[in-house]
Amino acid sequence: MAKSLFEKVWAAHAVRTLANGQTQLLIGTHLIHEVTSPQAFGMLRDLGLKVAMPHRTFATVDHIVPTDQLVEPYRDPLAQAMMEELRRNCAQSGITFFDRATGKQGIVHIVGPEQGITQPGTTIACGDSHTSTHGAFGAVAFGIGTTQIRDVLATQTMALGKLKVRRINVRGRLRPGVYAKDVILHIIRVLGVNGGTGYAYEYGGEVFDRFSMEERMTVCNMSIEGGARAGYVNPDQTTFDYLKGRPYSPQGAAWDAAVERWRGFASDPGCHYDDVVNIEAADIAPTVTWGINPGQGIAITESIPDPARATAADERASIEEALAYMKLRPGAAIKGTRIDVAFIGSCTNGRLSDFREVARHVRGRRVAAGVKAIAVPGSQIVALQCEKEGIDQVLRDAGFEWRGAGCSMCLAMNPDKLIGDQLCASSSNRNFKGRQGSPTGRTLLMSPLMVAAAAVTGSVADAREVFAVNS
Amino acid sequence: MALEKITAVTGRAVCVPGNDIDTDRIIPARFMKCVTFDGLGEFLFHDVRKNADGSDQPHPLNDPRFRGATILLSGANFGCGSSREHAPQAIQKHGFRAVVAESFAEIFFGNCTTLGIPCAAAARADIARLTAAIEADPGLEVTVDVAAGAIRFGGQSIPAEVRPAARDALIHGRWDAIGELLDGLPAVQALAARTPYLAA
Ligand code: SF4
Numbered sequence: 232m233a234k235s236l237f238e239k240v241w242a243a244h245a246v247r248t249l250a251n252g253q254t255q256l257l258i259g260t261h262l263i264h265e266v267t268s269p270q271a272f273g274m275l276r277d278l279g280l281k282v283a284m285p286h287r288t289f290a291t292v293d294h295i296v297p298t299d300q301l302v303e304p305y306r307d308p309l310a311q312a313m314m315e316e317l318r319r320n321c322a323q324s325g326i327t328f329f330d331r332a333t334g335k336q337g338i339v340h341i342v343g344p345e346q347g348i349t350q351p352g353t354t355i356a357c358g359d360s361h362t363s364t365h366g367a368f369g370a371v372a373f374g375i376g377t378t379q380i381r382d383v384l385a386t387q388t389m390a391l392g393k394l395k396v397r398r399i400n401v402r403g404r405l406r407p408g409v410y411a412k413d414v415i416l417h418i419i420r421v422l423g424v425n426g427g428t429g430y431a432y433e434y435g436g437e438v439f440d441r442f443s444m445e446e447r448m449t450v451c452n453m454s455i456e457g458g459a460r461a462g463y464v465n466p467d468q469t470t471f472d473y474l475k476g477r478p479y480s481p482q483g484a485a486w487d488a489a490v491e492r493w494r495g496f497a498s499d500p501g502c503h504y505d506d507v508v509n510i511e512a513a514d515i516a517p518t519v520t521w522g523i524n525p526g527q528g529i530a531i532t533e534s535i536p537d538p539a540r541a542t543a544a545d546e547r548a549s550i551e552e553a554l555a556y557m558k559l560r561p562g563a564a565i566k567g568t569r570i571d572v573a574f575i576g577s578c579t580n581g582r583l584s585d586f587r588e589v590a591r592h593v594r595g596r597r598v599a600a601g602v603k604a605i606a607v608p609g610s611q612i613v614a615l616q617c618e619k620e621g622i623d624q625v626l627r628d629a630g631f632e633w634r635g636a637g638c639s640m641c642l643a644m645n646p647d648k649l650i651g652d653q654l655c656a657s658s659s660n661r662n663f664k665g666r667q668g669s670p671t672g673r674t675l676l677m678s679p680l681m682v683a684a685a686a687v688t689g690s691v692a693d694a695r696e697v698f699a700v701n702s
Numbered sequence: 703m704a705l706e707k708i709t710a711v712t713g714r715a716v717c718v719p720g721n722d723i724d725t726d727r728i729i730p731a732r733f734m735k736c737v738t739f740d741g742l743g744e745f746l747f748h749d750v751r752k753n754a755d756g757s758d759q760p761h762p763l764n765d766p767r768f769r770g771a772t773i774l775l776s777g778a779n780f781g782c783g784s785s786r787e788h789a790p791q792a793i794q795k796h797g798f799r800a801v802v803a804e805s806f807a808e809i810f811f812g813n814c815t816t817l818g819i820p821c822a823a824a825a826r827a828d829i830a831r832l833t834a835a836i837e838a839d840p841g842l843e844v845t846v847d848v849a850a851g852a853i854r855f856g857g858q859s860i861p862a863e864v865r866p867a868a869r870d871a872l873i874h875g876r877w878d879a880i881g882e883l884l885d886g887l888p889a890v891q892a893l894a895a896r897t898p899y900l901a902a
Contacts, residue, residue, distance in 0.1 A: 246886055246890050249879065251868075251874075253879075255882070255890070257890060257897070257900075267787065269738075270738055273737070316737045360809060374785040376790075376813035377791075378813065378817065385880065386884055386886070390882070425805070425807070455785075458807070458808070545721070549721060643731060643732065644735060661783065663726045663783055664727060668732070
């Protein structure tokens with residue numbers, strides 16, 4: 232019978248059915264970072280348990296690392312303590328840790344793919360909601376809580392109920408100046424921030440067939456913002472080409488066997504989906520959020536919604552709440568809104584292709600007076616490659632600060648934070664109240680090139696006009 | 703590991719209204735700089751409860767009438783956003799034993815269940831009725847009956863369902879899966895040995 236990738240991967244990793252009807256699911260790859268794992272190691276110690284398969288857990292440090300201070304001890308003693316706790320836990324359990332000294336450190340969702348640890352047909356868990364990123368490789372990848380991290384450490388499995396699968400086809404071709412980020416912001420706008428509850432999203436169609444792995448990762452990354460627990464793209468030649476020769480990719484004869492196996496995981500033609508949604512690529516414009524959840528987005532050419540025009544009381548209340556927080560005027564154009572900060576980075580858009588695209592367009596331009604612009608590579612390897620290509624210099628010349636690898640201003644568990652009610656054009660994934668470190672800070676989500684356009688003009692702008700993008 | 707069988711939670715309730723209350727709001731990221739969960743309770747909803755100078759803002763959790771409440775009421779899509787278990791941990795450490803909302807974000811729901819916090823979904827109108835009742839009488843005894851799928855208060859009863867798998871786990875004392883998962887270890891090892899990328 233024809234099966235979806237999700238069903239095949241699930242079946243290949245199901246150990247048994249538990250008394251409550253959930254499945255004990257084998258987790259092939261476990262990724263950990265400093266924020267959510269220390270408590271899990273503590274629980275393990277309390278129970279007198281050991282890490283079952285330490286060679287299947289990989290660690291990195293990303294959330295708390297200062298991006299402007301590369302040597303320890305960090306100025307923040309709490310950050311330093313978390314760093315040391317992770318280091319100690321990994322050393323004691325025999326877990327590979329991509330510490331800063333290895334040159335391979337970075338945001339967990341960038342490191343896994345970069346090292347070739349993220350592979351098709353596997354199950355991946357990490358105590359971080361954006362684990363859905365790894366689905367870009369045709370893996371079934373979940374964000375989990377700390378107690379489940381304990382479960383995975385102790386048993387390499389977790390208890391989970393099966394998800395439904397929604398196929399999302401994005402058909403046709405994207406217009407120039409429209410990026411993967413716009414695709415996912417558009418999907419979330421259409422399906423809602425909880426439209427994905429209970430589902431894994433399978434993304435496909437011509438747009439995804441043509442997408443690079445980095446673009447696929449950007450979309451899968453934000454599946455969680457659409458309420459889906461996981462998101463994936465079927466593995467194809469693009470996937471295999473990306474993985475070939477990576478440190479943890481199979482080599483030699485094992486490589487050919489792996490590719491053969493990986494191909495077999497792709498969804499079969501005619502398989503059953505619980506739901507199918509079709510989206511026309513031509514309908515997608517550069518998209519910007521105006522509110523306090525990622526579904527509150529509009530095309531750059533649209534106006535900020537007016538609560539008076541809302542059809543339901545609920546919708547009216549949520550628009551009012553968002554506009555009051557965002558200090559934006561209903562009915563006004565989003566274009567032209569003054570910004571204070573521009574942030575390019577995060578696990579959504581902190582990869583080489585993001586910085587290449589920005590550098591290509593900002594070369595010779597200057598960040599507007601009064602705007603603080605920071606560019607933060609998602610990993611040390613991304614940083615190094617950007618530096619080899621001179622991208623860092625182009626950005627510095629334009630007036631961006633070029634930082635060390637980490638989560639930085641995506642969530643502000645490190646010194647990079649908004650101040651007061653600053654408005655930030657951000658390539659990250661969340662615009663919740665206070666997300667970027669100030670309880671009154673304001674975030675507008677958009678693609679990296681749109682952030683760059685806002686940076687050089689000092690206000691929200693259409694990158695297609697600012698940079699004359701037409702191809 | 704013998705776990706408590708959570709069939710019902712009885713106590714006083716407090717309502718934190720609003721839809722899409724995300725885990726950043728429940729526990730702001732800066733309080734996640736910790737290596738244990740102890741002490742998280744005092745930072746629950748911190749940024750909407752406190753002013754920058756540390757003084758209180760008007761917030762249901764600051765309202766002395768509702769001090770000591772063990773049942774938290776809220777709106778739709780409660781607990782969305784980050785998967786941080788710090789959120790349910792903060793809720794539990796603050797003293798809450800059950801959450802009632804119109805709907806819950808997936809990961810948050812799972813995290814709560816694993817900690818033995820029932821998340822019961824009720825209709826908006828019913829939550830409003832319950833909220834009106836506790837506003838009128840903050841000392842009102844409220845029972846979230848996990849087994850029966852109902853909430854009882856002041857002679858009234860409203861339907862409130864904990865999803866079946868979670869409900870079973872709670873009422874049978876199986877909400878923390880670790881014991882059962884450990885029992886399966888031989889089968890886990892056998893499957894891993896047959897799984898090409900793990901066997902290598
Ligand atoms: S970049 Fe942001 S979303 Fe991604 S892992 Fe770091 S904090 Fe989380």
